[in-house]
Amino acid sequence: MRRSIVRLAVDSVHRRRLVERIVRVDHAGELGADRIYAGQMAVLDKNSSLGDIIKKMWDEEKEHLATMEKLVAKHSVPPTIFAPIFSCAAFALGASTALLGKETAMACTVAVEELIGRHYNDQIKELINDDPEVHKELLHTLIRLRDEELEHHDTGVFHDGPKAPFYSYLKTAIQTGCKGAIWLSERV
Numbered sequence: 001m002r003r004s005i006v007r008l009a010v011d012s013v014h015r016r017r018l019v020e021r022i023v024r025v026d027h028a029g030e031l032g033a034d035r036i037y038a039g040q041m042a043v044l045d046k047n048s049s050l051g052d053i054i055k056k057m058w059d060e061e062k063e064h065l066a067t068m069e070k071l072v073a074k075h076s077v078p079p080t081i082f083a084p085i086f087s088c089a090a091f092a093l094g095a096s097t098a099l100l101g102k103e104t105a106m107a108c109t110v111a112v113e114e115l116i117g118r119h120y121n122d123q124i125k126e127l128i129n130d131d132p133e134v135h136k137e138l139l140h141t142l143i144r145l146r147d148e149e150l151e152h153h154d155t156g157v158f159h160d161g162p163k164a165p166f167y168s169y170l171k172t173a174i175q176t177g178c179k180g181a182i183w184l185s186e187r188v
């Protein structure tokens, strides 16, 4: 009896830490995505065809961020202490890639959204392995966000992101930076 109570307590601590880690890193990710598109829109002609495409993705990122802010409040998760630094870095990434032209702006989208889509998938698997019923609501949210990130990725590919100069180097550099941000956000 005592052992099963201890087991339940350990499971509950593990579950709490799992949800906390996922919500904190996803909040940081959505904040970063919002700032990337804000940076791109700051330097793009808002009435251009690219402006329309990026504005649509940005609107979706704003909704993702609002969703994550609700989850942060609901689960009482403190946001990562690096949030202000990530915000500035993401804005600079968005603005600089947009300054380099349409293909480079779209290459940034492809790089970021591919990594984020993969990251959401890994989290979805973790939550299912833990308990799909307990995490039903969170899973529903993450699956919806994952699907929308993958649509953003496809938009970036469709609009010539992979034709950007030095595409593979750029993609590796952006994804390496994002992985570093993910690593930090999962911990502090």
Ligand SMILES: [Fe+2]
Pocket: 030, 033, 060, 061, 064, 145, 149
């Ligand atoms: Fe997003």
Ligand SMILES: [Fe+2]
Pocket: 033, 061, 113, 148, 149, 152
């Ligand atoms: Fe996205």
